[in-house]
Amino acid sequence: xxxxxxxxxxxxxxxxxxxxxxxxxxxxxxxxxxxxxxxxxxxxxxxxxxxxxxxxxxxxxxxxxxxxxxxxxxxxxxxxxxxxxxxxxxxxxxxxxxxxxxxxxxxxxxxxxxxxxxxxxxxxxxxxxxxxxxxxxxxxxxxxxxxxxxxxxxxxxxxxxxxxxxxxxxxxxxxxxxxxxxxxxxxxxxxxxxxxxxxxxxxxxxxxxxxxxxxxxxxxxxxxxxxxxxxxxxxxxxxxxxxxxxxxxxxxxxxxx
Amino acid sequence: xxxxxxxxxxxxxxxxxxxxxxxxxxxxxxxxxxxxxxxxxxxxxxxxxxxxxxxxxxxxxxxxxxxxxxxxxxxxxxxxxxxxxxxxxxxxxxxxxxxxxxxxxxxxxxxxxxxxxxxxxxxxxxxxxxxxxxxxxxxxxxxxxxxxxxxxxxxxxxxxxxxxxxxxxxxxxxxxxxxxxxxxxxxxxxxxxxxxxxxxxxxxxxxxxxxxxxxxxxxxxxxxxxxxxxxxxxxxxxxxxxxxxxxxxxxxxxxxxxxxxxxxxxxxxxxxxxxxxxxxxxxxxxxxxxxxxxxxxxxxxxxxxxxxxxxxxxxxxxxxxxxxxxxxxxxxxxxxxxxxxxxxxxxxxxxxxxxxxxxxxxxxxxxxxxxxxxxxxxxxxxxxxxxxxxxxxxxxxxxxxxxxxxxxxx
Amino acid sequence: xxxxxxxxxxxxxxxxxxxxxxxxxxxxxxxxxxxxxxxxxxxxxxxxxxxxxxxxxxxxxxxxxxxxxxxxxxxxxxxxxxxxxxxxxxxxxxxxxxxxxxxxxxxxxxxxxxxxxxxxxxxxxxxxxxxxxxxxxxxxxxxxxxxxxxxxxxxxxxxxxxxxxxxxxxxxxxxxxxxxxxxxxxxxxxxxxxxxxxxxxxxxxxxxxxxxxxxxxxxxxxxxxxxxxxxxxxxxxxxxxxxxxxxxxxxxxxxxxxxxxxxxxxxxxxxxxxxxxxxxxxxxxxxxxxxxxxxxxxxxxxxxxxxxxxxxxxxxxxxxxxxxx
Numbered sequence: 001x002x003x004x005x006x007x008x009x010x011x012x013x014x015x016x017x018x019x020x021x022x023x024x025x026x027x028x029x030x031x032x033x034x035x036x037x038x039x040x041x042x043x044x045x046x047x048x049x050x051x052x053x054x055x056x057x058x059x060x061x062x063x064x065x066x067x068x069x070x071x072x073x074x075x076x077x078x079x080x081x082x083x084x085x086x087x088x089x090x091x092x093x094x095x096x097x098x099x100x101x102x103x104x105x106x107x108x109x110x111x112x113x114x115x116x117x118x119x120x121x122x123x124x125x126x127x128x129x130x131x132x133x134x135x136x137x138x139x140x141x142x143x144x145x146x147x148x149x150x151x152x153x154x155x156x157x158x159x160x161x162x163x164x165x166x167x168x169x170x171x172x173x174x175x176x177x178x179x180x181x182x183x184x185x186x187x188x189x190x191x192x193x194x195x196x197x198x199x200x201x202x203x204x205x206x207x208x209x210x211x212x213x214x215x216x217x218x219x220x221x222x223x224x225x226x227x228x229x230x231x232x233x234x235x236x237x238x239x240x241x242x243x244x245x246x247x248x249x250x251x252x253x254x255x256x257x
Numbered sequence: 258x259x260x261x262x263x264x265x266x267x268x269x270x271x272x273x274x275x276x277x278x279x280x281x282x283x284x285x286x287x288x289x290x291x292x293x294x295x296x297x298x299x300x301x302x303x304x305x306x307x308x309x310x311x312x313x314x315x316x317x318x319x320x321x322x323x324x325x326x327x328x329x330x331x332x333x334x335x336x337x338x339x340x341x342x343x344x345x346x347x348x349x350x351x352x353x354x355x356x357x358x359x360x361x362x363x364x365x366x367x368x369x370x371x372x373x374x375x376x377x378x379x380x381x382x383x384x385x386x387x388x389x390x391x392x393x394x395x396x397x398x399x400x401x402x403x404x405x406x407x408x409x410x411x412x413x414x415x416x417x418x419x420x421x422x423x424x425x426x427x428x429x430x431x432x433x434x435x436x437x438x439x440x441x442x443x444x445x446x447x448x449x450x451x452x453x454x455x456x457x458x459x460x461x462x463x464x465x466x467x468x469x470x471x472x473x474x475x476x477x478x479x480x481x482x483x484x485x486x487x488x489x490x491x492x493x494x495x496x497x498x499x500x501x502x503x504x505x506x507x508x509x510x511x512x513x514x515x516x517x518x519x520x521x522x523x524x525x526x527x528x529x530x531x532x533x534x535x536x537x538x539x540x541x542x543x544x545x546x547x548x549x550x551x552x553x554x555x556x557x558x559x560x561x562x563x564x565x566x567x568x569x570x571x572x573x574x575x576x577x578x579x580x581x582x583x584x585x586x587x588x589x590x591x592x593x594x595x596x597x598x599x600x601x602x603x604x605x606x607x608x609x610x611x612x613x614x615x616x617x618x619x620x621x622x623x624x625x626x627x628x629x630x631x632x633x634x635x636x637x638x639x640x641x642x643x644x645x646x647x648x649x650x651x652x653x654x655x656x657x658x659x660x661x662x663x664x665x666x667x
Numbered sequence: 668x669x670x671x672x673x674x675x676x677x678x679x680x681x682x683x684x685x686x687x688x689x690x691x692x693x694x695x696x697x698x699x700x701x702x703x704x705x706x707x708x709x710x711x712x713x714x715x716x717x718x719x720x721x722x723x724x725x726x727x728x729x730x731x732x733x734x735x736x737x738x739x740x741x742x743x744x745x746x747x748x749x750x751x752x753x754x755x756x757x758x759x760x761x762x763x764x765x766x767x768x769x770x771x772x773x774x775x776x777x778x779x780x781x782x783x784x785x786x787x788x789x790x791x792x793x794x795x796x797x798x799x800x801x802x803x804x805x806x807x808x809x810x811x812x813x814x815x816x817x818x819x820x821x822x823x824x825x826x827x828x829x830x831x832x833x834x835x836x837x838x839x840x841x842x843x844x845x846x847x848x849x850x851x852x853x854x855x856x857x858x859x860x861x862x863x864x865x866x867x868x869x870x871x872x873x874x875x876x877x878x879x880x881x882x883x884x885x886x887x888x889x890x891x892x893x894x895x896x897x898x899x900x901x902x903x904x905x906x907x908x909x910x911x912x913x914x915x916x917x918x919x920x921x922x923x924x925x926x927x928x929x930x931x932x933x934x935x936x937x938x939x940x941x942x943x944x945x946x947x948x949x950x951x952x953x954x955x956x957x958x959x960x961x962x963x964x965x966x967x968x969x970x971x972x973x974x975x976x977x978x979x980x981x982x983x984x985x986x987x988x989x990x991x992x
Contacts, residue, residue, distance in 0.1 A: 065566050084686040094568040104563035107660075108581045117577060118567035170567060276787030283786040290788050489694040493701070503970040505931035507945060508962065515958040519715045520708045600804035607806075607937060614806060632816040638803050638811070645802035 016076075017041050017174050017205045018064055023073035025059065025229075033059045034070060035229040041174075046206045046214040048237075052252060057209045058178050060226065063108055064207065065096040065176060078173050088180040094122060097167030101179040103159045105151040111138070111162050115169045123170070130169070138166040141195050157188025165183035168199075175199065177208040211256065217241060225249045260571050304631075313629040314636050315388040317620045324456015324611045330448060334459070339400055344433050346404035347415075350411025351426065364412050368654070374400055375500045434470070452530040456611030458640075460530070464612070465599045468537035472598070473591070475538065476545025477580070483550055493544070501543035506601055509536050533605055541598045545591055552587030553579070576656050592652035596645045613637060678810070682769045716959065727955055728753075734950055736942045738858050749951055756947030757968060763864055763943065764930050770869035771929060774920070775876025780911075782881045785902055793877065800874035808871055808933055813863035813939040820859065823849050838862075860941040861902035864933070883914035915987045923980035927973050933967070944968060 018041040025034040027200045033056045041047050049057045064077055066089045075082040078095045082088065106114050115134035116118040119125045138144045139160040143154075152158055160180060178194065181189040193215050200206055210216070216223050216237055223240040225233045225248065231251060233246040244250055314321070323334060353364055365373075380401035384394040418426075441463070443449035455463065482494035501509075513536035517524040526532070554577050564574035584591075602651040606615035617633050620626060686823050697729060700943050728750040735745050739755040800808070818836060820827065824846060826835030833840040833851055839862045840853035887910050895905040901910035938944035945965065952961035 067562055067566060068280075082681065084688075085680040086684040086689070089686065090568060090570060093566060096566070098563075098566040100559055100563060102559050103556070104557075104559040106560065106563070106578055110670050111592055118569060121577065122568040122570075166567070251544065279785050283784075286784075286786050287788050290792060294792075365874040485696050487690050489698055493697075502927075503973045504966050505934040505945065505969055507934045507937075508965045508969065509947075511949060511952070511958075512962045512963075515952065516962060519712050519959065521713050522714075596802070603806040604935070607935070614804075614810075620975045634807065634815060637807055641804055641807065642799070642802045646798075649802070 007097050015043050016206070017043050017045075017078055019074075019076040020063070021062075021074045023060070023063060023070050023075065025056075025068065025070040033229050034063075036073070037226070037229060037231050039224065039231060039234075040209060041205060043173075043205050044203045044225050045221045046200045046208065046219050047222050047224060048220040049207065049209045049224045050216070050224055050252070052213065052255070055226045055228045056153070059229075061176055061178055061207060061209050062098075064174070065093050065098055067098075085138040094170060095173045096176060097170060097172035097174070098176045099167055099180050101183050103151075103156070103163045105159055105162055105166070105182070107151050110148050110150055111143075111154070112188065114151070114162060115166045118166075120168050127186070134165070134169055138162070141165050142191070155188060157183045157191045160184065160188075160192045164192075164195055164199075174205045177206065177210065179209055179211070181210065181212060182236070213241065213256065225252060227252070289424040291353075309632050310629060311632055313620065313626040314631055315386075317626075318387045318389065320616055320620060321457045322611065324609050324616055325454045326456070326459065326554055327450060327454065330450055333447065335396065337440045339435070340433060341402065342400045342404040343407055343428055345412050346407030348426075350413075351415050354415025355423070372646040373405065376405065386503040423571075430645045434466070455530065456615045458613055460605075460611055461599075461613045464530070464602050464605065467534045468541055468598050469595050471538040472541035472545050472594075475542035476567050476591075477549050477584075479542060480549035480553055481545035484547060498543045498546055501540055504548075506536075506540055507604055507607060509540055510604060512536070512620070514608050529610060533608065533610055537598060537601065540601075541594055543596045545598075548587045548590035548594060549583060551590070552583035552585070553588070555586045556582045562640045585656075588651060588656055588659070589652060592648060596648050599645060599648070600641065613640075688905035704734065709937040714961070719956070721956055721959075725956060727960075727962060730955075732951070732954075736947060737860070737940065738942065741786050748953070752947055753944070753951065753964065756942060756944040759942055760870055760933055760936075760944040760972075761835060761946075763861060763868070763937070764933050766865055767868040767872065767930070767933065768926055770865065771925070774869055775874030775881055775925075775977055778877035779871060779880025779884065780906060782877070783884060783902075783906060797874045797877050800871055801878075805867070805871050805932055806938055809864065809867040809935055809938050811868045812870075813860070816866075817859040822850075824907065858941070860936075860939045864936050864939045864943075865942045867939070868929055868932060871932070872925055875928070876922065878927050879918055879925060883916075883918035883921065887913045887916045910985075915985065919980060919984045919987050921985050923977060923984075926976045926980065930976060931969060 018039060020037060023037040024032070024035050026032050026217060037056065037060050039047070039060070049061065051057045059068050062084075063070055063075060066082060070102045077092050080088055080092055082092060105111075106117070109117065112134055114128045116127060116135065119130045119133075120127050135144060135147055138147050141164060143158050143161055143165075146158060146162070148156060151162065154162065164175075164180075180196070181192050184192065189212070193212060196206070196215070197219050198207070208215075208220075220237050222234055223237050224231055225240075225244075225246065227248050233240070233244060233249045235244065240249070241253065244253065278284040283571060323331070326334065349369075353366075353369065380398050384397045389397075439445050439447065441450065441459070442452065442453065477495050479498060482490040483498065485491050485494075510533060513532045517532050527535075558580055560582065561574060564578040565571075569577070602612055603614045605612040606618065609615070611619075614637065617637055621630055621633055682692060713722070729748045731746050732749045732752040733745050736743055736752060736754070736755055741751075741755040741758045743751060744756040775950065777794055778793045781789050784790055784793075820834050820836045822836040826833050828834075828844075829840065833853065835846040835851055836859065837851060838859060839857040840851050840855070841857070842854040844851055844853035884906075891909055891913065892905060895909045900909070933943055934945040937946040937949070948961050948965050952958045955961075
């Protein structure tokens with residue numbers, strides 16, 4: 001059962017969705033969060049980023065939709081170069097969806113309104129049409145009957161699924177996931193991972209920061225290790241988990257195994 | 258918190274005993290309080306019915322209500338009151354008739370029935386006890402009847418109104434406000450009534466409503482500036498807010514009355530009534546800004562991030578995501594400011610504007626009514642208390658309505 | 668961000684879309700508007716004042732004031748200079764503010780604590796007091812106290828005589844009061860104007876302080892009460908020894924704002940006929956026409972009073988904070 005009906009969207013002239021080169025970021029207090037981080041993500045790929053806490057993986061992820069800026073390096077997302085141009089940034093944000101660890105649903109709006117807010121205001125679409133699409137998306141993530149409830153009335157797993165549906169409603173090219181299951185009770189982690197798995201099967205380009213090894217093994221095309229602000233190793237999951245080349249990777253894997 | 262007495266399964270006598278006479282000390286306190294309260298109430302009633310002469314209120318009721326507004330033009334005020342009553346009834350009915358999607362509709366909840374009774378009682382007893390002419394008493398009864406009729410009709414047929422029209426309904430009040438200004442002051446073919454002739458409750462409500470309406474958006478802007486990353490905006494807001502908070506209102510009113518003339522070229526200064534209105538607005542804006550600021554601080558940072566990552570530009574993110582949440586938190590404190598503002602209009606009497614308190618002063622200076630201070634002040638106190646308490650109740654009702662997480666068994 | 672290793676040079680971004688430039692341009696724009704506005708107002712001010720012969724100066728403060736002040740703690744005659752009159756007014760303000768702070772705090776603490784009494788009537792009366800006072804304007808309350816209560820006091824031998832206190836229309840007399848030729852005399856005598864203003868301020872601010880106290884006590888976790896009771900402490904003992912010290916952490920900042928509020932509200936003294944600082948200053952302004960200087964003096968003085976109160980309360984705040992690791 002697919003979630004995203006626009007499966008076979010024709011590939012644009014860029015098969016490369018994200019291209020990050022030499023990203024350096026310093027915080028105002030002098031601490032360097034990213035040291036020459038690099039990553040290439042192609043259309044339809046699922047890339048999982050792992051690493052110890054403080055390694056800069058969330059920070060790196062958040063540069064992809066300009067929630068974090070950086071001092072040095074270059075970043076192209078969906079063919080557009082990230083610069084100081086506000087119009088570029090807005091365009092990039094429309095095409096890149098993000099799912100947060102804390103869900104960040106809008107508590108004063110109903111679930112349906114959470115989904116329809118951005119498409120109506122940003123893409124200028126007709127509300128009735130968007131509502132129809134939103135209801136379909138909610139069905140497909142398994143919570144169609146909750147459309148008129150408020151986020152505060154839903155469980156954590158349901159809220160995160162709403163968050164995913166909300167991002168999908170903007171019809172993005174890329175979906176970013178920032179530790180999507182870390183704030184969930186264990187019994188709800190699976191329902192969210194299943195949704196993400198289905199999305200990947202539909203061909204969505206995804207970059208996921210997570211600790212869920214099983215998810216990475218089953219779904220990822222590539223797994224990336226980050227530590228101290230650098231990308232240290234990139235490999236397909238079979239090689240990453242059974243025979244990593246970098247010492248740091250082995251160290252990390254032994255800590256989480 | 259102390260453990261409250263066991264709830265009302267017990268009989269009334271038992272409950273009274275637990276609450277009032279639980280210990281010998283408590284018993285003593287209760288006896289003292291009961292006897293002194295009863296004595297005070299009886300004394301007050303005796304004074305109110307035997308010694309007080311209420312003629313001073315009855316004879317001057319027009320003065321208290323609208324000051325020296327020319328009699329030939331008073332029909333405009335009657336028209337305004339009728340329109341306001343109609344709009345109020347309509348709004349009230351729509352509020353009940355168009356419930357929120359996740360809650361069952363309640364056409365006539367208990368509070369509404371209470372309000373219905375109170376309004377009817379006031380409409381009949383009020384003008385009667387003020388010894389107004391029969392014609393005017395009738396007018397009040399009709400106006401109240403109109404309000405209640407529209408309330409009932411709107412509640413009944415609200416669902417029939419097409420969705421497209423529903424969006425325009427909130428515009429009713431701003432339009433009415435502007436219309437009200439024209440009716441009061443003149444223009445559009447109506448004779449000008451200069452602001453020096455506005456007085457009494459009319460002036461009080463005008464100043465208060467003007468200041469309340471304008472200080473709210475100003476306060477929001479100041480609060481946003483206060484939390485901005487741009488140093489100039491932040492320090493500018495801080496300076497303004499701290500300056501206002503350090504100054505007594507009467508000083509600022511004095512400034513407004515006496516110095517504004519110097520700050521503008523030539524003899525170009527707005528009328529005294531508007532000078533005071535602007536001072537009240539700018540004064541209250543600083544306090545509202547503080548209330549809104551704590552509301553903004555209560556909104557988690559992730560909300561803004563989520564809105565921006567959906568592609569919403571900053572202004573839209575503020576309007577649709579951050580501010581609605583911030584204002585809900587800031588609502589009690591903000592309405593508290595509005596109540597204070599209504600009370601602060603009494604200071605206008607100290608700078609010579611004919612608000613309710615000033616009119617009271619002129620009435621009491623009339624040799625015919627010398628020594629009637631108590632009656633007048635008590636009436637004013639009751640009037641203000643009712644208005645402020647009503648605002649407080651309204652604020653709590655609004656809070657409940659805006660709460661996105663109603664209790665399951667409500 | 669600096670240029671990337673990628674070859675193509677990006678076209679320059681127009682200023683209204685430039686993320687880095689826009690905030691500064693916005694600030695510059697706002698700053699410019701404010702500057703222009705201020706320059707406009709100030710130039711008008713200077714021009715109008717010059718035309719009226721009232722250019723900003725403070726030399727006139729040495730001129731004789733020429734108006735009497737009804738009561739002063741500072742010795743004052745109408746022949747004394749204006750600055751002396753203002754000083755007398757300031758002393759009057761400080762007198763009533765200090766007395767008011769003490770009285771309001773006492774009343775507020777009592778009423779706030781009464782909210783936790785085991786006596787249901789006392790609780791409700793305290794609640795009623797707060798709800799009544801909060802919804803009636805202070806100015807109305809002040810004129811009520813002055814005109815309806817204090818000015819209606821009997822005079823001479825019919826005055827209300829309590830142990831150590833005599834309440835008469837001619838004044839309030841503390842200590843051993845004696846009637847001499849129909850006029851009361853006592854070691855400490857206060858005018859009814861002072862009495863009315865003080866009573867009004869104490870009753871009004873007391874209600875708000877009661878709310879602050881109540882909120883502070885309510886913020887102490889219930890477990891503290893339960894632990895104290897299970898150790899055998901009575902209700903009042905629990906309140907005073909266990910709960911109030913913890914509640915003070917929350918109460919002191921709230922007290923700060925109420926104290927400042929009382930100090931500012933004292934400026935309404937003119938309604939009671941009490942010659943406080945504002946009253947003297949506004950008379951000065953009306954007489955000399957030097958409103959600008961008078962307003963500057965007024966704002967400055969109240970600002971200093973506010974800062975002093977805040978500084979004092981910050982010191983108290985530090986004392987009251989729990990010692991944590």
